Amino acid sequence: MTGAKSDTTRPPKLKGFLANGFEINEQNFVAAFSILIIQLKLTAERPRKKHILPQLSKSHAYSFKVSEAVSVMDNLGLKIDLGIIDNVLSFSFGTDLALSLLKKFFAGHLLHDPCSRTEATLHSHSLVQITPKGVAVLHNFCKSVGMKRQDMPEVVRSDFNTMKLFEFDRSSSTRRALYSKYLNHILISEMLGPLPNVWSPEAIPRPTPNLYEKEELEYHLGSDHVMFSGSAAKSAATANQKHAQPVSSPSDSHVQYYESVSGMRLFRDKVFASKGKDLYVEYSFSGKAFVQWLCDCTTLYSASEAVEFGQLMLHYGLIFPVTQFGDAGTFTNHRDAYYTWNELEENLCRWSSATRTSKDLRKSAFVENEDSEPAKNHKKDVFKKLLADPGIRHLFRSHLEKEKCSENINAFLQLKEFQSVKRKLSSLMKHHNKTDDPLKKERLLVAAEKLSSKCLGMASYLCSRYFSPDSTCNLNIDFGLQQEINRVIALNERQFFSRNTAFRWRFCSLPQNTNHA
Numbered sequence: 001m002t003g004a005k006s007d008t009t010r011p012p013k014l015k016g017f018l019a020n021g022f023e024i025n026e027q028n029f030v031a032a033f034s035i036l037i038i039q040l041k042l043t044a045e046r047p048r049k050k051h052i053l054p055q056l057s058k059s060h061a062y063s064f065k066v067s068e069a070v071s072v073m074d075n076l077g078l079k080i081d082l083g084i085i086d087n088v089l090s091f092s093f094g095t096d097l098a099l100s101l102l103k104k105f106f107a108g109h110l111l112h113d114p115c116s117r118t119e120a121t122l123h124s125h126s127l128v129q130i131t132p133k134g135v136a137v138l139h140n141f142c143k144s145v146g147m148k149r150q151d152m153p154e155v156v157r158s159d160f161n162t163m164k165l166f167e168f169d170r171s172s173s174t175r176r177a178l179y180s181k182y183l184n185h186i187l188i189s190e191m192l193g194p195l196p197n198v199w200s201p202e203a204i205p206r207p208t209p210n211l212y213e214k215e216e217l218e219y220h221l222g223s224d225h226v227m228f229s230g231s232a233a234k235s236a237a238t239a240n241q242k243h244a245q246p247v248s249s250p251s252d253s254h255v256q257y258y259e260s261v262s263g264m265r266l267f268r269d270k271v272f273a274s275k276g277k278d279l280y281v282e283y284s285f286s287g288k289a290f291v292q293w294l295c296d297c298t299t300l301y302s303a304s305e306a307v308e309f310g311q312l313m314l315h316y317g318l319i320f321p322v323t324q325f326g327d328a329g330t331f332t333n334h335r336d337a338y339y340t341w342n343e344l345e346e347n348l349c350r351w352s353s354a355t356r357t358s359k360d361l362r363k364s365a366f367v368e369n370e371d372s373e374p375a376k377n378h379k380k381d382v383f384k385k386l387l388a389d390p391g392i393r394h395l396f397r398s399h400l401e402k403e404k405c406s407e408n409i410n411a412f413l414q415l416k417e418f419q420s421v422k423r424k425l426s427s428l429m430k431h432h433n434k435t436d437d438p439l440k441k442e443r444l445l446v447a448a449e450k451l452s453s454k455c456l457g458m459a460s461y462l463c464s465r466y467f468s469p470d471s472t473c474n475l476n477i478d479f480g481l482q483q484e485i486n487r488v489i490a491l492n493e494r495q496f497f498s499r500n501t502a503f504r505w506r507f508c509s510l511p512q513n514t515n516h517a
Contacts, residue, residue: 024101026170029301032091033105034141035076037130040064042155060114062155063129066102066122073098080145082464082471087145099124108301110134117256130155132163132258133296139212140165146465146472149216162208162259166190166298167397169390172417177305181316182391184309185348188318188341191293192349193263196283208259260297265289272323272338284322287337307333317342387413407473411466418458425451463489 024032044061076091093101105111106122113119114129122128130138139156155161166187168177257264264285272279287310294306310331313319318341325337341348386392393409400406425448432444466473467485475482 025175026299026301028091029101029104030137030141031089032073032076032093032101033110033134034138035078035089035091036069036073037134037138037155038078038153039072039076040069042130042153044154044158060127060129062158062160063114063127066099066124066126066128069102069128070095070098070124073101078145080147082146082468087461087464089145102128104301105134107303108133109295110137110301112256130160131296132160133165135161136163136165136211137299152212157210157212159208159210161210161212163257163297164211164260166260167394168299169393172420177300177309178390179309179312180389180391181318182389183394184313184316184318184391185345186391186394187309188313189348189350190260191264191290192266192341192351193261195262195351196266196268197263198266198268198283206259206262257293257296260293264293267338270338274323279322281322281338281340284338284340286335287325287332287339288335290339291333303333307331310339318345318348405476407466408476411462411473411475414458414462418455418462421451421455421458425455 042062042064045059073091073093074095076093078089080087102111103122106128109131110133111122111128112131113122113126115127135155135158138153139161142152142156168179170177266289267284267286268282270281270284272281290310291303291306294300294309295303300306300309310319310333314321314329314331319339320342322338322340323336325334326332331337331339343349343352386396397406397409400409428444428448428451432441432448435441435444465471466475467482468489469486
């Protein structure tokens with residue numbers, strides 16, 4: 001049984017990005033979480049978890065009380081000096097909404113209970129700790145808003161920073177994670193890791209390097225003179241000492257990941273009962289381990305989203321069930337639901353196919369997409385396909401990250417989004433000017449004002465992030481065009497911007513007595 005899809009079935013639709021009854025886009029979700037952690041000023045020495053016996057009270061690094069966070073979330077704010085403007089992001093959450101959002105952070109594996117890592121529910125009296133995934137999200141946010149390295153929070157520079165996230169793009173309109181068969185192909189390949197990740201009592205824990213220090217070392221090696229402070233020479237195992245290690249646990253009911261490179265937990269040489277006979281499977285994995293890896297190591301923020309990707313992989317024939325658990329053809333998040341991958345799929349597993357490389361994947365992807373296309377406008381067509389397929393776009397971004405120039409694809413996609421918002425604003429204004437209905441005119445004007453504010457915020461961010469002389473991002477654009485941009489910025493700086501100008505994005509809280517589902 002391969003689980004391959006038929007020609008008539010379509011892949012299931014992914015759900016939107018919801019947060020316990022209220023909808024919030026991923027950008028605001030990440031920003032609110034990151035600003036909260038920055039504002040809490042977490043340190044390695046935190047309040048102790050109280051015990052009836054004082055000597056058994058424990059202190060957990062980079063932890064905080066939920067009640068403390070709820071209080072802080074009433075007024076979240078971050079100011080970044082970007083040279084031309086001050087970028088100010090601010091949020092205000094009432095008590096109920098703050099607690100609902102903290103529960104979403106908890107469900108998204110950005111936070112966990114350091115005393116009970118299997119705890120699935122967050123309470124108002126809980127003590128929580130930031131996870132490696134949470135640190136990775138925070139680190140990426142700090143870089144995206146232009147924060148200087150020396151100003152980044154202590155936890156980003158700590159040995160909790162060990163997670164390299166697999167990042168999904170989302171639709172700006174539906175907030176759904178974008179996917180294709182090729183993206184799922186890349187994803188399952190990453191999940192299987194470079195070598196089988198099988199638990200053994202003799203296994204040595206994989207070193208988990210501090211990604212901040214690794215990035216700093218690469219930065220210095222790439223500069224005009226080589227610097228080495230010695231900090232990167234610290235033992236990479238320190239992070240493992242700070243965290244308990246469920247990864248190395250023999251338990252098959254709960255696995256927690258602190259780094260993504262090793263891949264998800266696999267089982268070797270298991271025998272299953274199937275239709276009255278014994279079925280031997282060399283390598284398999286549980287639905288629970290699959291979902292746990294996606295929740296710990298990617299930018300998916302709920303188990304339901306992870307289950308949907310399991311369903312997609314079944315649909316595309318990339319994985320198939322070993323045991324029948326629950327409804328046939330339905331992916332199940334359970335420790336007793338076992339799956340394996342389709343070995344007939346070319347280049348799916350790195351360690352079971354000696355020929356598999358990222359280069360092979362890129363080549364095969366482009367060949368598949370180009371077989372039915374004429375050769376004219378080849379470069380233009382290839383670039384369109386690259387952006388259209390989430391899988392190929394993921395590989396392209398990964399390549400640019402290795403070459404230290406990923407800001408080019410980020411700037412391009414953000415400019416495309418800005419162009420789309422600007423078109424919508426123009427369309428609204430045209431309808432506003434044409435209509436004679438006063439009520440409709442007023443509604444269109446309110447919508448246009450909101451969109452105009454968004455446009456202005458995006459323009460100021462793009463200008464300061466990518467095009468200003470003080471920007472840390474150097475785009476690969478024509479020198480003459482860059483000079484023209486600099487001239488326009490200088491010409492309009494006094495007229496439109498000042499050092500005291502602040503563009504604010506607010507996410508207003510609901511009334512504090514509101515009940516949230």
